Every structure is written in C-alpha cells, then in structure tokens.
Amino acid sequence: MSELLAQRLCDELTKLVLIDPHTHINPHSAASKTLADIMGYHYYTELAHSAGMSKWRIEEPGLTPKEKVGRLVEYLCHLDNTIQVNWLVELCRKFFGFTDDRITPDNWEALYDKSATKMAEPDWEDQCLKQSGIERVFLTNDFDDPLTGFDTQRYIPCLRTDDLVFHLTKPEVRARLTKSSHVEFNDAASLRKAIGNLFDHFSKHGVRACAISLPPSFEPKQVDSDEQVNRVLRGIFAGRESNSDEQTILSRFVFWTLAEFCVEFKLPFDLMIGVNRRVYPEGVFQGQDLFDQRVSLIQYKQLFNDFPQVTFPVSVLAAASNHELVSYSWIFPNVVTNAHWWYSNTPPYIELDTRARLTAVPRNKQIGYYSDMYKLEFAWPKFSMYRECLSRVLAQDFVIARKWTEDQALSLGRQVLRGNVETIFGV
Numbered sequence: 091m092s093e094l095l096a097q098r099l100c101d102e103l104t105k106l107v108l109i110d111p112h113t114h115i116n117p118h119s120a121a122s123k124t125l126a127d128i129m130g131y132h133y134y135t136e137l138a139h140s141a142g143m144s145k146w147r148i149e150e151p152g153l154t155p156k157e158k159v160g161r162l163v164e165y166l167c168h169l170d171n172t173i174q175v176n177w178l179v180e181l182c183r184k185f186f187g188f189t190d191d192r193i194t195p196d197n198w199e200a201l202y203d204k205s206a207t208k209m210a211e212p213d214w215e216d217q218c219l220k221q222s223g224i225e226r227v228f229l230t231n232d233f234d235d236p237l238t239g240f241d242t243q244r245y246i247p248c249l250r251t252d253d254l255v256f257h258l259t260k261p262e263v264r265a266r267l268t269k270s271s272h273v274e275f276n277d278a279a280s281l282r283k284a285i286g287n288l289f290d291h292f293s294k295h296g297v298r299a300c301a302i303s304l305p306p307s308f309e310p311k312q313v314d315s316d317e318q319v320n321r322v323l324r325g326i327f328a329g330r331e332s333n334s335d336e337q338t339i340l341s342r343f344v345f346w347t348l349a350e351f352c353v354e355f356k357l358p359f360d361l362m363i364g365v366n367r368r369v370y371p372e373g374v375f376q377g378q379d380l381f382d383q384r385v386s387l388i389q390y391k392q393l394f395n396d397f398p399q400v401t402f403p404v405s406v407l408a409a410a411s412n413h414e415l416v417s418y419s420w421i422f423p424n425v426v427t428n429a430h431w432w433y434s435n436t437p438p439y440i441e442l443d444t445r446a447r448l449t450a451v452p453r454n455k456q457i458g459y460y461s462d463m464y465k466l467e468f469a470w471p472k473f474s475m476y477r478e479c480l481s482r483v484l485a486q487d488f489v490i491a492r493k494w495t496e497d498q499a500l501s502l503g504r505q506v507l508r509g510n511v512e513t514i515f516g517v
Contacts, residue, residue: 092482092485092486095485095489095490095496096478096481096482096484096485096486098496099481099484099485099489099496099500099503100477100478100480100481102500103477103480103481103500103503103504103507104223104474104477105223106223106504106507106508107223107224107225107508108223108225108473108507108508108511109224109225109226109227109228109508109511109512109517110224110226110227110228110460110461110463110469110473111228111299111403111428111429111457111460111511111515112228112230112248112301112360112405112428112429112460112461112462113227113228113229113230113460113461113462113463113464114229114230114462114463114464115227115229115245115464115465115466117229117239117240117241117245118239118240120215120218120227120245120465120466121209121214121215121218121465121466121467122209122465122467123206123209123210124155124156124159124202124205124206124209125155125159125201125202125205125206126155126156126158126159127155127465128178128181128465128467128468129158129159129162129178130158131464131465131468132374132375132376132377133174134162134169134174134175134178135148135149135162135374135375135376135377136373136374136376136377137165137169137172137174137175138162138165138166138168138169139373139374139377141168141169142165142168143161143162143164143165145372145373145374147161148161148162148374149374149375156199156202159198159202160198160199163193163194163195163198164195166192166193166194167192167194170192173436173475175193176471176475177468177471177472177475178193178471179191179192179193180470180474181468181470181471182201182205184221184470184471185205185208185217185218185221185467185470186201186204186205186208187204188201188204215466218466218467218469219244219466219469221470222466222469222470222473223473224466224469224473226243226244226245226246226517227244227245227246227466227469228246228248228298228299228460228515229246229247229248230248230250230301231247231248231249231250231292232250232253233249233250233251233253233254233266233267233270233288234266234267234269234270235247237291237292237295242295242296243296246296246297246298246517247292247295247296247297247298248297248299248300248301248360249288249289249297249299249301249357250301250302251300251301251302251344251345251348252302252303253266254267254285254344254348255302255341255344255345255348256305256341258340258341258344259326259332259337259340264326267284267288268284270287270288270291271283271285271287271288271291272287273287275323276323276324276327277316277319277320278316278317278323278343279316281319281323281344281347282347285344285347285348289351289354289355289357293355297355297357298357298358298515298516298517299357299358299359299360299403299515300348300351300357300358300359300360301359301360301361301362302345302348302359302360302361302362303362303365304361304363304364304365305364305366305367305382306363306364306365306366306382306384306385308341308345308389309389309390310342310345310346310349310389310390310392310393311342311346311392312342312346312392312396313339313342313343313346318343319339319340319343321336322336322339322340323340326340349393349396349397349400352397352400353397353399353400356516357400358400358401358402358426358514359397359400359401359402359403360402360403360404360405360428361402361404362405362431363385363387363390363404363406363407363411364381364382364383364385364406364407364408364411365379365380365381365382365407365432366379366380366381366382380433381407381408381411381432381433383408383410383411385406385411386414387404387411387414387415387418390402394418394422394424394425397424398423398424399424400424401424401426401514402424402425402426403426403427403428403457403514404418404419404425404426404427404428405428405429405431406434407431407432407433407434408433408434409434409439409442409443412434412439412442412443412446412447413446415427416446416447416450416451419447419451419452419455420450420451425455426455426456426457426510426514427451427455427457428460429457429458429459429460429462430443430444430459430476431462432462435462435472437475437478437479440475440476440479441479441482441483444458444479444480444483445483445487448483448484448487448488448502448506449487453502453506454505454510454513455510456505456506456510457506457510457511457514458476458480458503458507458510459472459473459476459480459507461473477507480503480506480507481503484499484500484502484503485499488502
C-alpha cells in the first residue's frame with residue numbers, strides 16, 4: 091500500500107517543471123560532449139581513487155577522454171553499490187538508450203560511441219533540459235564574471251564570494267577585485283565601494299542570490315571599527331604578511347559588508363556551512379574536502395539576529411547539523427533549510443533530513459533540493475532520487491500517519507520542490 095502510494099505521488103511530482111537553485115554549470119558549455127565529461131565528475135574519480143585506483147592513472151596529463159573513461163570503468167565493479175553509480179546508469183538509460191544494468195569493460199565502448207553521437211547533436215543542451223524537466227538553472231559565478239554571452243533568463247547568475255571573504259590577502263584576488271569593480275581600494279571605505287559595485291553589476295544581469303561556502307572555524311561578527319580594517323589593509327599593501335587575527339578581521343569585514351549589500355539589493359544569502367578544505371591533500375581534484383562536526387550554527391547567531399531583512403538559505407553537511415538547522419529554521423524567520431548538500435546527498439540522509447524538516451519547519455521555509463551539478467545530464471538522476479525520497483516521506487508521514495489526502499501531500503511536495511524557490515529567490 092505505502093509503496094504504491096509513494097509511487098503515485100512520485101509520478102505526479104515528476105510532472106512538475108523545476109528550477110534548480112544551485113549548480114556549478116558553465117553556461118557557455120552546459121551539457122557534456124563525451125562520457126568523460128560525465129564520468130570526470132569528482133564523485134567518480136574520488137570513489138575510484140578510494141577503491142584503489144592510483145591518482146596518477148586518473149589524472150595523468152594527456153589522457154584522451156576515451157582513455158579516461160576506459161580506466162574509470164575498470165573500477166566501477168567496486169562502486170556499483172553506490173548511489174552515484176546508480177545516477178550514472180540511470181542517466182545513460184534516460185539519454186543514451188543504455189539497456190544493461192551495469193557499465194562494464196565489455197559494453198562501455200559501445201555506450202561511449204553512442205553517447206558521443208547523441209551529445210554532438212546541435213540541440214543537445216535543450217534536449218537535456220526538456221527531458222530533465224528543468225526550466226531554469228542557478229549558476230555559481232565568480233565575483234569578477236562579466237556575465238555575458240549566455241541567456242540569464244535560463245541560466246540565473248549567483249554571486250559566489252568565497253575568494254572575497256577568505257583570499258583577499260592574495261595579490262591576484264585584489265587585482266581581480268580592482269579590475270572588476272573599477273575601484274582602486276586601499277581602506278575600508280573604498281573596499282566597501284568596490285564590493286557595492288560588484289552587487290550593482292550582478293544586479294543589472296539578473297542576480298538572484300549571493301552565496302558562500304564556509305569553514306567550521308568561521309564566526310561572522312561585525313568588526314569594531316573601520317580603522318581596524320584600515321590597519322590590516324595598510325600592512326597588506328605594504329607587502330607585510332598578515333597574521334591569522336588580521337585575516338579574521340578582514341574576512342569578517344568583507345562578509346558583513348556582503349550581508350549589508352544583500353539588504354540593499356534584496357538578495358538571499360546562501361550559506362553552505364561546515365566544509366573543511368584539503369583534509370586529504372593527496373586526494374584527486376575536488377576529492378580532498380570533508381565535513382567537520384565541530385561547526386555549530388550558534389556561530390551565526392549575531393548574523394541571523396542583526397540581519398532580519400535577509401533570507402539565509404542554509405546548507406549543512408552532517409546529520410547532527412541538520413537537527414540544529416531544523417531548530418534554527420523553526421525559530422528564526424530568516425533561516426531557511428536548503429537542500430541536501432554533498433555528503434548528505436544520499437537517500438538515507440535525504441529521507442531522514444526531509445522527514446525532520448517537513449514535520450517541524452514551516453512549509454514556506456524549505457527549499458527541497460538542488461542538484462549541485464557541473465553538467466546538465468545530472469539533473470535527471472539527482473532530482474529523481476530526491477523525488478523518490480520525498481514521496482516516501484509524504485506517503486508515510488502525511489497520507490498514512492496523518493490522514494492527509496494525496497492532493498494535500500502533493501501540494502506540500504510541489505511547494506518544497508518549486509514553489510519556495512520562486513518565492514524565496516524571486517524568480
């Protein structure tokens with residue numbers, strides 16, 4: 091009974107055309123050209139490396155796309171239990187007519203050639219979006235992105251600010267900011283003006299959010315005075331290496347300034363909290379970072395209290411952090427639960443976290459899912475996974491346990507899948 095019910099709900103939710111509110115899509119090359127673009131996704135390289143494949147064999151310079159796929163296929167037999175390989179098989183079935191239940195050394199070359207022919211079709215990008223049921227896609231744009239050469243109605247700009255907050259002591263980052271903002275900054279006032287110019291540029295190109303990925307150690311606070319910032323900047327421009335306290339002052343100032351401009355430009359501020367960079371420095375590209383349970387949202391209490399006008403969609407990595415996020419979103423009007431990020435993006439965690447959120451957080455404060463994808467082909471299997479988890483929770487916890495009608499459950503599902511994306515981001 092519950093399985094049939096969940097399937098009916100899932101079938102209905104699959105009809106909903108979606109907006110993907112967080113991706114790493116390059117709008118100038120949104121879809122894949124070969125199977126290597128798909129299997130080069132860090133999930134497959136890091137899992138293959140974890141299963142015993144040498145980093146050199148994965149990242150050897152000069153590898154052709156077909157050679158890279160052939161090498162990774164050798165290790166898929168160790169990974170076929172993972173949800174990530176399930177995504178791979180499902181998207182190959184959806185887009186390339188693959189009919190086997192495994193990608194193996196015996197069948198991968200035929201799949202490679204067939205997929206390459208399909209991806210060479212001139213409207214492949216449009217096909218991907220249509221077949222995936224995706225209407226618009228949020229981007230992750232560097233702060234100095236000119237935002238030209240693509241359709242900003244389809245690919246929605248999002249101002250990513252990690253470099254500004256954590257790497258402004260680097261000469262190359264300062265040079266990028268000067269060039270993109272047209273401001274020769276050297277103190278707090280001119281730095282504030284430079285950041286404001288970035289917001290103005292992004293606003294003219296249809297930006298719908300500001301975003302940042304934050305380490306467990308960061309605690310946003312307002313800097314006591316501009317003079318503190320001025321002293322740090324004088325030292326940096328004099329060529330003196332800044333110490334950790336000075337870097338903290340500068341990071342806090344820039345972060346707080348971003349929040350102030352989010353007020354002015356009426357933008358949500360996406361916070362992705364808790365990732366520890368380069369925990370495994372010998373890992374493959376993008377396979378070096380892990381979550382850290384020492385993070386707590388209590389570190390953000392001043393931010394949430396001081397900026398009631400700003401909506402903060404918050405993503406966390408660990409199950410314990412989700413419990414805390416549910417509580418904060420329960421209390422703070424401006425804190426929103428945002429999808430299932432990275433290491434929480436597998437069915438057991440999605441279902442657990444979704445159940446906690448749907449039964450405790452106001453329904454208008456939940457963004458159900460984003461794909462976090464680098465290529466368009468991944469929207470289909472990732473959103474399918476989430477819809478299945480969501481449908482099981484709606485069936486068991488609402489229709490069966492609480493006697494909701496199926497229409498009531500579907501209304502909630504549609505709201506967290508799309509409705510809240512529209513209202514929170516204004517799209």
